[in-house]
Amino acid sequence: MKAVVVEQYASIDQIALKDVPSPRIGPGQLRVRVEAAGIGFVDGLKMEGRYQTKDPLPFIPGTEFAGIVDEAPGAPGGYQPGMRVMGMTRSGALAEEIVVTPEALYPLPDGVAAEVAASFRANYLTALYALSARASLGAGEQLLVLGAAGGTGIAAVQIGRQLGARVIAAASTPDKRAFARQHGADAVVDYTQTNWRDTLKELTEGHGADVIFDPVGGEISVQAFRSIAWRGRHLVVGFAAGAIPALPFNLPLLKGGALLGVDLAQLPIREPEVQKRLMSELTAWLVDGQLKPVVGRIFALDDFREAFRTMQTRGALGKMVVRISK
Ligand SMILES: NC(=O)c1ccc[n+]([C@@H]2O[C@H](COP(=O)([O-])OP(=O)(O)OC[C@H]3O[C@@H](n4cnc5c(N)ncnc54)[C@H](OP(=O)(O)O)[C@@H]3O)[C@@H](O)[C@H]2O)c1
Structure with missing residues (x-):
């Protein structure tokens, strides 16, 4: 699969798109085909090794995504192949596939585009x-x-x-x-x-x-x-x-x-009930159209560097999103 890979902590110009093996799926995990990933300020810091916690090298950046469940042995968390989901994870979203536990996912309501879902959860929550x-x-x-x-x-x-x-x-x-x-x-x-x-x-x-x-x-x-x-x-x-x-x-x-x-x-760890309540409130607003989240600009995966540069040079209006697969 194609993925953005950070082999050394470095500026975005030195980070490349690579062909890497698909991540292996472990017990209780599921595989999601990523359709879109949101670019966050923290992703840029993590790539450069300037964030308060360091991801061990090499790693695939990207913490927020939306996509379709591809493989779910034993249906962890009730998720089945074909279900649309949005997710948050420590890393790995800037790739064609990601393997996560069900806790990282949230069902994606019908009618919400992947680009919207990928730029929604972290900022609106x-x-x-x-x-x-x-x-x-x-x-x-x-x-x-x-x-x-x-x-x-x-x-x-x-x-x-x-x-x-x-x-x-x-x-x-x-x-x-x-x-x-x-x-x-x-x-x-x-x-x-x-x-x-x-x-x-x-x-x-x-x-x-x-x-x-x-x-x-x-x-x-x-x-x-x-x-x-x-x-x-x-x-x-x-x-x-x-x-x-x-x-x-x-x-x-x-x-x-x-x-x-x-x-x-720290919200899911310290106040899981609050997170659950706020997510239901947000998704209800999303579904009934009271909230129309802003997608800033959408970039192709090949142009992921431009998405980061736009954000890092203070040029972004809204959140930058990378479209990964259709
Ligand atoms: N606490 C949390 O849970 C949480 C969650 C998400 C994000 N964050 C943090 O919140 C911060 C902002 O994230 P974001 O996603 O909103 O970022 P963003 O989309 O890049 O927006 C940041 C804004 O800060 C302003 N700014 C002022 N000086 C800047 C500079 N030197 N470089 C870049 N921007 C500058 C810019 O507005 P003007 O040009 O109008 O000044 C820019 O629009 C980051 O530090 C991120 O890590 C925290």
Whole structure:
């Protein structure tokens, strides 16, 4: 089968598509023919060996996928060949086939395209977990989304609207701000401007943001926290800008505010019931059309490098997806 193979931790330009043997299927496992894989920020870090955990070499990157069950001896988890699934795994999704345990899978509802499913689960579950289970975002509250045109950002814009909040999208370019508006943001702010906090103050009529969804990090995070409303909640989602900010402790005191961590990787282990509930909520919205997840750009498998480069050069609108098989 064809697969993207990381033989040495390296930049995307040095990573190649190879012909490798199909993965062997073990007891309790099943084989999925991958139709599409989503490219996540973490995948880029893992390839370069810059993520907090290192995958042993060689490895096939890719943590999120959608496809069709191809082989399921003993029907683990009730899965049968021919069933459509979406999955999340530690690695291996950028390949024509993947072998997983049933816990990695979730049935894919009819009518949902593989490209949508491959870009849906991680970002939308992160957004819903953060906004609902962590921040208890209420209808009518003001939500500020940083990096709002990125993969998790645009999911937070849509989920914020779905939960009834007023969404203010912060992004660096006119195209990104237009994209956020197109997907439901009520207002936008250019957070590369030095006076962006004044604009935010005007947009919230002096109230500040009740909830801040922050996948960006760096100095912007501390600036954003300074604009939080009384009893506001700042969600620590990621550090796309690279630097991990440090918050002076007097700020939460003065603002009556809270800093809340969000880690999707720990959700199935620490709060499996919450994950189950949130996934059913998301799939119900997906099936009845209340939620139309954004697919950024779709690339052919041969062009996987371009998908990574687009994301890594801050050029992506939404999540990048690689189409693997029809
Ligand atoms: N906690 C969790 O469970 C969880 C789950 C998923 C992802 N994450 C993390 O969240 C972060 C964002 O992921 P994502 O998928 O949303 O990424 P993404 O699609 O690349 O979006 C990140 C956004 O950050 C902004 N940004 C600011 N400085 C940047 C820089 N130097 N390079 C790249 N982007 C920069 C960009 O918006 P502007 O150009 O508008 O500034 C960009 O749209 C990553 O650190 C990822 O690991 C965490």
